[in-house]
Amino acid sequence: MISRVSLLLLALLGWSAPSLAAPPVIKVGVSGSVPFVFSDTNGLEGISVQIWEETASRLDRPFVYVSQPNSEANIDAVSKGVVDLAIGPISITPDRLANPKIDFTQPYFHGQEGLMIPARPPSLWSRFKPFFGWAALSSLGGLMVLLFVVGNLIWLAERRRNSEHFPRPYFKGVGNGMWFALVTLTTVGYGDRAPTSRTGRTIAGVWMLMSLLALSSITAGLASAFTVSFSNLEPSAIRERSDLRNKTVAVVAGTTSETWAKFYGARPKQADTLPQAIALLSSGDVSAVLFDRAPLRYYLQQNPKAPFKMAPFSLATQTYGFVLPVDNELRTPIDVELLQLQRSGEVKQITDRLLN
Structure with a gap:
C-alpha cells in the first residue's frame, strides 16, 4: 500500500513539474533610433518595440531588454549568445544573411534609405541668378539675332524705293528696320514704319508668322527664369x-x-x-x-x-526583421505571429500611428 502511494506521489510530481515550470526569460537586445526605438515615461517605445511586444504577448513569453549601441553590436550579441533575440531597425542584407550563426525572421517593415539635405532660404543673388542663366539669356540672345536679321532684310528690300522709312545710311536704316521688326513682334502696330515693296512685304509677312513662334519661346524662357527666381527654396x-x-x-x-x-x-x-x-x-x-x-x-x-x-x-529599399540564433526554436512561432499581425493590419496601425 505504501509503495503504491509513493509511486502515485512520484508520478504526480513527475508529471506536474514540467507543466508548472515557467518558460525561460528571453534576453532581447534592442538598438536603434526614433521612430523604431526610443524611451519615454512608460519605458521603451517605437515601431520595432511595439511589434515585438505584441508578438511576445501572443506567444506568452517573458522577456527582458538588453540595450545595445547599434545594429552591428546587436547582431554580434546574438551570434555570441549574449542575447537571445535582437530587435530594432536591423536591415536584412546579403552579408548578414551569410553569417552562419544568425538568422532573420520574416520582414516586419519595408523602408527606404533616404537623404536629408539643407533647405536654405534664397539669397539676393539666387533671386536674380536665373535671369543670367541659359534659359533667359538664350531667349534674349535669340530675340536680338532675329530682330537684327529681319531689320537688315527689310532695309535691303526698302532702302531704294522707301528711303523715307528706311534711310540708305546703314545704321539708321537697319535701326528703323529693327524697330519695325520689334513693333511687329509685339503686335503694337504703330504704323510709323512700313514696307511698300513686294519683297519687303513678303519679308514682313514671313516675320509676322515667325514672331508667333519667337514670342512663345521667349515667354517660356522668361517664365522659367521667373519661376526659379521666386521659388521659396534655393535649389540644393x-x-x-x-x-x-x-x-x-x-x-x-x-x-x-x-x-x-x-x-x-x-x-x-x-x-x-x-x-x-x-x-x-x-x-x-x-x-x-x-x-x-x-x-x-x-x-x-x-x-x-x-x-x-x-x-x-x-x-x-530595405527590409527589417528580428535577429535570432540559427536554428532557434522561436523562429517559426515568431514568423507566424508577425504574418498574422501584418494580415490583421496591426503592423500598419502601429507604423501609421508613430510615423504620422
Whole structure:
C-alpha cells in the first residue's frame, strides 16, 4: 500500500513539474533610433518595440531588454549568445544573411534609405541668378539675332524705293528696320514704319508668322527664369543620386548607411547616433545625412522649423526583421505571429500611428 502511494506521489510530481515550470526569460537586445526605438515615461517605445511586444504577448513569453549601441553590436550579441533575440531597425542584407550563426525572421517593415539635405532660404543673388542663366539669356540672345536679321532684310528690300522709312545710311536704316521688326513682334502696330515693296512685304509677312513662334519661346524662357527666381527654396547642390559623388555625408555607425554612401561614391563621416549626424549637417561639416527615410521624416515632423528637407529620391529599399540564433526554436512561432499581425493590419496601425 505504501509503495503504491509513493509511486502515485512520484508520478504526480513527475508529471506536474514540467507543466508548472515557467518558460525561460528571453534576453532581447534592442538598438536603434526614433521612430523604431526610443524611451519615454512608460519605458521603451517605437515601431520595432511595439511589434515585438505584441508578438511576445501572443506567444506568452517573458522577456527582458538588453540595450545595445547599434545594429552591428546587436547582431554580434546574438551570434555570441549574449542575447537571445535582437530587435530594432536591423536591415536584412546579403552579408548578414551569410553569417552562419544568425538568422532573420520574416520582414516586419519595408523602408527606404533616404537623404536629408539643407533647405536654405534664397539669397539676393539666387533671386536674380536665373535671369543670367541659359534659359533667359538664350531667349534674349535669340530675340536680338532675329530682330537684327529681319531689320537688315527689310532695309535691303526698302532702302531704294522707301528711303523715307528706311534711310540708305546703314545704321539708321537697319535701326528703323529693327524697330519695325520689334513693333511687329509685339503686335503694337504703330504704323510709323512700313514696307511698300513686294519683297519687303513678303519679308514682313514671313516675320509676322515667325514672331508667333519667337514670342512663345521667349515667354517660356522668361517664365522659367521667373519661376526659379521666386521659388521659396534655393535649389540644393544634391538634386539626384549622381550628385552624391565626392560629397561628404554623415552616416550612423553600425548601420548600412555607410555601405550605401560608398556605393554612390560619397565620403561617409561616421556619427554614433542620428542626432550627432544631424548636428554635423547643422554645422556645415557634411553635405547631407544618409539614413533610413522613416527616422529622417520623423525628425522633420517633430522639428518643422529645422532648416532641412528630404531629397526628392530614395537610395535603396530595405527590409527589417528580428535577429535570432540559427536554428532557434522561436523562429517559426515568431514568423507566424508577425504574418498574422501584418494580415490583421496591426503592423500598419502601429507604423501609421508613430510615423504620422
